[in-house]
Amino acid sequence: MKVGVHKGDPKSLEIKSAVVFVYENDFKTLSRLGRGISTKVKRALELEGFKGKEGQIERIPLPRQRVEIVYVVGLGDKKKVNTDTFRRVSALAIKRIKRDKVEKVLFVLPRGTKNKPFQAVAEGVVLGSYSFDKYKEKKEEERFEVKEVLIQDVDKEAVNRGVVIAEAQNYARDLVNEPGNVINPITLAEEAKKLAKEHKLQCKVYDEKQIQDMEMLALWSVGKGSATPPRLIHLTYKPKGKAKDRIVLVGKGLTFDSGGLNIKPGDYMRTMKMDKSGACAVLGIMKVIAQLKPNVEVHGIIGAAENMPSGTAYRPDDIIRAKNGKHIEIDNTDAEGRVTLADVLSYASELKPSRIIDMATLTGACMVALGEYTAGLFTNSEDFAEEIKEVAKETGERVWELPMDDDRLRKKIKKGPADVVNTGGRYGGAITAAMFLEEFVGEGIKWVHLDIAGPAWSKEDYGYYTQGGTGFGVRTCVEYIMRLDK
Ligand code: BES
Numbered sequence: 358m359k360v361g362v363h364k365g366d367p368k369s370l371e372i373k374s375a376v377v378f379v380y381e382n383d384f385k386t387l388s389r390l391g392r393g394i395s396t397k398v399k400r401a402l403e404l405e406g407f408k409g410k411e412g413q414i415e416r417i418p419l420p421r422q423r424v425e426i427v428y429v430v431g432l433g434d435k436k437k438v439n440t441d442t443f444r445r446v447s448a449l450a451i452k453r454i455k456r457d458k459v460e461k462v463l464f465v466l467p468r469g470t471k472n473k474p475f476q477a478v479a480e481g482v483v484l485g486s487y488s489f490d491k492y493k494e495k496k497e498e499e500r501f502e503v504k505e506v507l508i509q510d511v512d513k514e515a516v517n518r519g520v521v522i523a524e525a526q527n528y529a530r531d532l533v534n535e536p537g538n539v540i541n542p543i544t545l546a547e548e549a550k551k552l553a554k555e556h557k558l559q560c561k562v563y564d565e566k567q568i569q570d571m572e573m574l575a576l577w578s579v580g581k582g583s584a585t586p587p588r589l590i591h592l593t594y595k596p597k598g599k600a601k602d603r604i605v606l607v608g609k610g611l612t613f614d615s616g617g618l619n620i621k622p623g624d625y626m627r628t629m630k631m632d633k634s635g636a637c638a639v640l641g642i643m644k645v646i647a648q649l650k651p652n653v654e655v656h657g658i659i660g661a662a663e664n665m666p667s668g669t670a671y672r673p674d675d676i677i678r679a680k681n682g683k684h685i686e687i688d689n690t691d692a693e694g695r696v697t698l699a700d701v702l703s704y705a706s707e708l709k710p711s712r713i714i715d716m717a718t719l720t721g722a723c724m725v726a727l728g729e730y731t732a733g734l735f736t737n738s739e740d741f742a743e744e745i746k747e748v749a750k751e752t753g754e755r756v757w758e759l760p761m762d763d764d765r766l767r768k769k770i771k772k773g774p775a776d777v778v779n780t781g782g783r784y785g786g787a788i789t790a791a792m793f794l795e796e797f798v799g800e801g802i803k804w805v806h807l808d809i810a811g812p813a814w815s816k817e818d819y820g821y822y823t824q825g826g827t828g829f830g831v832r833t834c835v836e837y838i839m840r841l842d843k
C-alpha cells in the first residue's frame with residue numbers, strides 16, 4: 358500500500374472514493390469536496406441519523422457524481438479529540454475500505470488540523486491494514502489489499518515519518534506473533550543480524566559460551582534449561598556527526614516462558630510466545646532510528662532466552678552471581694524476566710549512557726494493578742519519567758507511574774542468603790520486580806522501566822490493534838529519541 362499526499366483542489370483528482378473526517382454534530386469538512394457533494398451527503402447523513410460519534414462510519418453512494426462514494430467518519434466531540442483519536446479512527450476507516458475492496462481513496466481531514474495528527478493518520482492507516490495470516494490458506498477474494506491512500510493537504514514529511522514508524526511497529530507485531538517453534542533465541546539473533554544488514558546498523562551477538570565468559574550468569578541460567586541456548590544481542594546506531602546524547606534500549610526477549618521448573622498451568626502458559634515483546638519493540642525502534650537518522654547514539658540490547666523445565670534448568674534455591682557482582686537467590690523460576698534483565702542492565706550500564714529505557718512483559722501483577730491496556734512506568738529519575746509520560750500522551754501509548762519510594766516494600770527483595778531474591782511476594786508485585794531491576798542499573802544513569810505485560814498483547818481487535826502482538830513501546834521510544842535531537 359502506498360500512502361501519499363495530495364495538495365490542491367480535491368476536485369482535480371481522478372478518485373472515486375473519499376473518506377471525510379467530521380466532528381460530532383459539525384460536518385464542515387464536507388465542504389472541502391465542493392458545495393454540490395456536501396449538500397447531498399449532509400442530506401443523506403440526516404436521513405441515517407448520523408451524529409459523528411467517534412468511530413461511526415457512514416457510506417454514502419453518490420450516483421453519477423465525480424466522487425462516487427463518500428465515507429463519512431466520526432471523530433467524536435471536538436473538545437475531546439486528540440492525536441490518538443485520528444490514529445484510531447483512520448485505522449477503522451482503512452479496515453472498512455479494505456472490507457469494501459476499494460483500491461484507491463482520498464482522506465480529507467478537517468481544516469486547521471496540525472502536523473501531529475497528519476502523522477497519526479498515516480500511522481493509523483498502516484497499523485489498521487495489519488494482519489498476521491501467513492499461516493492461513495487464503496481464498497482469492499480474501500487477498501485484497503488497498504493500493505493507495507492519499508491524504509489531502511498535509512505535510513509530506515509528517516506522513517512519511519508516520520509510515521516508517523507504523524511499518525516498524527507492524528514488524529514488531531509480526532515478530533511477537535511468531536510462535537516459539539519459529540522464533541527462539543538463535544533465530545531472534547539471526548533476525549537482528551538481518552535487520553542490521555538491511556539498515557546498516559552494527560550488530561554483535563554473543564552465544565552461550567561468550568555469555569558465560571562475560572560473567573552474565575543470570576542470563577545464562579535462565580536459558581540453560583532449553584535445548585536452544587540463550588543469546589545477548591547488541592545493535593548500535595551511531596550518527597554521522599557528533600552525537601548529542603547516548604541512550605540504551607533494553608528488551609526482555611523470552612522467546613517462550615513456560616515458567617521453568619515452577620511450571621505455569623496450561624491456561625497461563627498460552628500466549629507466552631509474547632514474552633519477547635520488549636525485544637521485538639527494541640528491534641522495531643532500531644529499524645526506525647536507522648531510517649530517521651537522529652544525531653543521537655542509540656543502542657538496542659536484548660537478552661534472549663527460553664525458559665524451560667529440564668535436567669539442565671536453573672532451580673529454586675539457586676544462588677547466581679550477576680554481571681555486576683550482586684548475588685541473586687532464585688525463589689521462583691517463573692520470575693525469570695528480572696533475572697535475565699539483571700545482566701542486560703548491567704551490560705547496558707557499562708556503555709555509560711545518559712539514559713536507559715527497558716521494556717519487559719515482566720509481571721502479571723502490573724496487569725492486576727493497571728488493567729491490560731496500560732504499561733506500568735517505574736523510574737529512578739522523576740524528570741526522565743515526566744518526559745516519557747508527556748511523549749506517551751502524544752503517541753497514544755498509555756503509561757502510568759507506580760511508586761519506587763516504599764522502602765518497607767523494598768525490603769521484601771532484600772531477604773535471604775543473597776543480596777537480592779527474585780520475588781517479593783504477592784502484594785506490589787510489579788513494584789518489587791522494578792525494584793529488583795533497579796539493583797542492576799549503574800550509578801548516575803537515568804532509567805525508566807516499562808512493564809508492558811498488559812498492552813504488549815491484545816485479546817481483541819480494537820482501534821488500530823488486531824488480536825495478537827501490538828508492538829507497544831515503538832512509537833513512544835522513537836518519539837522520545839527524536840526529541841533528544843531537537
Ligand atoms: N512473563 C511473565 C509475566 C506475564 C504474565 C506477562 C502475563 C504477560 C502476561 C513473567 O515472567 C512471570 O511469569 N511473572 C510472574 C512472577 C511471579 C512468579 C513472581 C507472574 O507475574 O506471575
Ligand code: MN
Nearest residue numbers: 614691692693
Ligand atoms: Mn515467567
Ligand code: ZN
Nearest residue numbers: 611614632694
Ligand atoms: Zn516471563
